[in-house]
Amino acid sequence: MVASILQVESRFNGRDTHQYDWVFFNNEDFTEEFRATISNATSSRCFFERIPKEHWSIPSWVDETRFDVGRQFMGGIGVGKAWLQSYHHMCRWNAGIFALEERLANYDWYWRVEPAVKFHCDINYDVFRFMQDNNMAYGFNMAxxxxxxxxxxxxxQTKAFIDQNGELVDNDADFNWLLYTADDRDDVIRPHTGADEGLSDGEYNNCQFYSNFEIGSLDFFRSKKHRAYFNHLDQAGGFYYERLGDAPVHTLSVSLFLPKDRLWYFRDIGYAHGLCEQCPPHEHQLDEMIDSHPNGPLPRDAEREAETETRQLGRRSVVLGPFETLGSQHRRWKTMAQDVERQKGIPGLSCGCTVSAIDNNNAKLVPYESKQRKPSDTCIRKFLGGRWLVRKDMVSDLNSVAEIAAGSDGLEYVLDGRIGIPFH
Ligand SMILES: Nc1nc2c(ncn2[C@@H]2O[C@H](COP(=O)(O)OP(=O)(O)O)[C@@H](O)[C@H]2O)c(=O)[nH]1
Ligand SMILES: [Mg+2]
Structure with a gap:
């Protein structure tokens, strides 16, 4: 936990203008050592809360024997952590209960921070103010x-809830990105029953916001809509008989009960949790450096045009465009040299990671054993839509012909997210 806190502090919260509170929740008492060590890692206020017993127990209506048999079974077939009783409590608490904890009553926003995660990039603005000023309600950085x-x-269960509570669905909600379409591939081997079993278009495609990072509105998660949906799922026992994660529950909830323009993709927040990682393009750093240079800005637009053109041709290097003269190259070098000098020879990185494509993590959580139907575009592309769905014309590209021959499905997108910030 200390490692996570130190990163959030140095990348974001340590600034005088921020210094937001930290609130820790546990189903047991925190030790003195934990409190002391944590309080040492930040100059912000820290609160250590014990979750009330009734928020972290098997509800009275759940049949414990059925729960035990179910989790043995799910454990046996390799559903991650499903055999752990505490994991079910944890998912249920994060899915709905957390926002109702008394300690959070006076806050409008939360940012979920887990132990052992990495924050790779400086965050040079106030993310909470960003959410508020832009009327956002839910921010994520991986789908x-x-x-x-x-x-x-x-x-x-979700369909049953909507059938009974249609009026709660937001008029500007868009959950099409969460539904299978006829294009989606199916790697499931089904026994032939003779019945016409058509593939299930219009069913949930299993995409989710990876919720161990999220910045959200507590008002939303305390709202009647979210509470009613959570209670519906909870009454059916799905947090125990199955292993409903808080991630798909949050995803379906914000996608059904909020307009899509209140959901925000924090592509600029470099982040890693276990195997899943995202690292945004770093280019803005050079932009800032050029803008603040005493000799005035370089002809950036022209330069960028030349740059973009080359990159779209698929090469990595930046060619000199018609507008970049030797003089401007020289000025650029001088700027960098000054910056290196100013920082005593160590250039400050705004991100300490290698830029990744936006769909890096798409199937990392799906074990081989789970032969589920796969959406034909990755989850994040389905969410972003538009130009993010445009594929390269592969026919003329020799490399891809070779890749297809070697067994690749040959699908490549025009934009991979390594250039520019993909704010829609
Ligand atoms: N208080 C408490 N927290 C837990 C427990 N189990 C998991 N967590 C926390 O819940 C979060 C998610 O758990 P983790 O094991 O990382 O799940 P995963 O990332 O979904 O595989 C982490 O912040 C854990 O520290 C538990 O039994 N008690
Ligand atoms: Mg985790």
Whole structure:
């Protein structure tokens, strides 16, 4: 936890203008050592809260024997952590209960920070103010597939809830990105029953915001809509008989009960949790450096045009465009040299990671055993839509012909997210 806090402090919260509170929740008492060490890692206020017993127990309506048999089974077939009783409590608490904890009553916003995560990039603005000023309600930085075997009845239950509470669905909600379409590939081997079993277009495609990072509105998660949906799922016992994660529950909830323009992709927040990682393009750093240079800005637009053109041709290096003269190259070098000098020879990185494509993590959480149908575009592309769905014309590209021959499906997108910030 200390490692996570130190990164958030140095990348964001340590600034005088921020210094936001930290609130820690546990189902047991925190030790003195934990409190002391944590309080030492930040100059912000820290609160250490014990979660009330009734927020972290098997509800009275859940049949414990059925829960035990179910989690042994799910454990046996390899559904991640499903055999751990505490994991079910944790998912249920994060799915709905957390926002109702008394300690959070006076806050409008939360940022979920887990132990052992990495924050790779400086965050040079106030993310909470950004959310508020732009009327956002939910921010995420990865959208990926989950193991469908962890929530076999989630979509049935969700449809049943919508049938009974249609008026709660937002008029500007857009959950098409969460539904299978006829284009989606199917790697499931089904026994032939003779019945016409058509593939299930319009069903949930298992995409989710990876919720161990999220910045959200507590008002939303305390709202009647979210509470009613959470209670519906909870009453059906899905947090125990199945292993509903808080991630798909949050994803479906914000996608059904909020307009899509209140959801924000924090592509600029470099982040890693276990195997899943995202690292945004760093180019803005050079922009800032050029802008603040005493000799005035370089002809950036022209330069960028030349640069973009080359990159679109698929090469990595930046050619000199018609507008970049030797003089401007020289000025650029001088700027960098000054910067290196100013920082005593160590150039400050705004991101300490290698830029990744936006769909890097799409299937990392789906084990081989789970033969589930895969959406034909990755989750994040389905969310972003538009130009993010445009594929390269592969026919003329010799490399891709070779890749297809070697077994690749040959799908490549025009934009991979390594250049520019993909704010829609
Ligand atoms: N208080 C408490 N927190 C837990 C427990 N199990 C998991 N967590 C926390 O819940 C979060 C998610 O758990 P983790 O094991 O990382 O799950 P995963 O990332 O979904 O594989 C982390 O912040 C854990 O520290 C538990 O039994 N008690
Ligand atoms: Mg984790």
């Amino acid at each position: 990926i597939l989950d193991d469908a075997r962890s929530f076999p009845s989630l979509w049935e």
